Amino acid sequence: MTRQSPLAPGSPVSRGLGFVVRSLTFARPVIDLRALAIRNFSLGWWVSFVTGIGIFTTVYLTPLFLGRVRGFNAQIGMAMLSAGAIERARSTEPALAGLVGVLQLRGLTG
Numbered sequence: 001m002t003r004q005s006p007l008a009p010g011s012p013v014s015r016g017l018g019f020v021v022r023s024l025t026f027a028r029p030v031i032d033l034r035a036l037a038i039r040n041f042s043l044g045w046w047v048s049f050v051t052g053i054g055i056f057t058t059v060y061l062t063p064l065f066l067g068r069v070r071g072f073n074a075q076i077g078m079a080m081l082s083a084g085a086i087e088r089a090r091s092t093e094p095a096l097a098g099l100v101g102v103l104q105l106r107g108l109t110g
Contacts, residue, residue, distance in 0.1 A: 023029040066072040
């Protein structure tokens, strides 16, 4: 089996580069990447992107770990349900509302 170059036409890398070039050169792009030049928007986008990756990998990898490493089968759903219920209870904790005021998060964005 021969390996295809990552920059070959039709590869994900070339399609991604084409998307960026098209978004930056067309007058009315589908997604205007020039908005990322705004510092606060760019910071918020990156934080959301990294958080999304973290949440996705946790939700995806936990059942794999439970099934392959710990040997769970039908118990995986119950383990994920209980973990989700605990996280939900933690996320609605009233102490978090006071923590936001203490940290003064607005000072981070200048």
